Amino acid sequence: MKLCIQRVSSAFVKVNGESVSEIDKGLLILFGAEEGDRDEYIDYLARKACGLRIFERDGKMNDSVKDIDGEVIVVSQFTLAGKADKGLRPDFTNALEPVEAERMYELFLDRCRAELGMNKVGSGVFREYMEVGLVNDGPVTIILEKKE
Known part of the structure; x- marks a missing residue:
């Protein structure tokens, strides 16, 4: 399971030109589930992402999104499972099949909402074409991964 976490000053998700999260x-957390991922990875990654101290206070990264009373958008992104080590076309065979991936994505959303509060966590729309926009603050981008 992989997360691409970006510290943002603002972010949005649109589907068919209409805002679904802002x-x-x-x-902004991009969520990718892979073959072999387990539910306990979700608990670990949700706690880690929501507690990650990447917001500045006193000239250092001291605060988490929870500490600053910030918000989160989680977007499912199967392309995080892509491998491009051979050839020029990424291979996505390691991505988890859609039914199980959606279940894990929803579970991750639930865990983040338990950490931060229901009104603090927005989402994209699973298996939809989305426009995702952000103003990356810093820029700060962290990759979290959990495997066996």
């Missing part, structure tokens, strides 16, 4: 200061 936040100010917080995190």
Whole structure:
């Protein structure tokens, strides 16, 4: 399971030109599930992402999104499972099949909402073409991964 976490001053997700999620200061989290991922990875990654101290206070990265009362948007992104080590076309065979991937994505959203509050976590729309926009603050981008 992989997360691409971006510290943002604002972010949005649109589907068919209509806004489905919008936040100010917080995190945009791209979520990718892979073959072999387990539910306990979700608990670990949700706690880690919501507690990650990447917001500045006193000239250092001291605060988490929870500490700053920030918001989060989580977007499912199967392309995080892509491998491009051979040839020029990425191979996505390691991506988890859609039914199980959606279940894990929803579970991750639930865990983030338990950490931060229901009104603090927005989402994209699973298996839809989305426009995702952000103002990366810093820029700060962290990759978290959990495997066996």
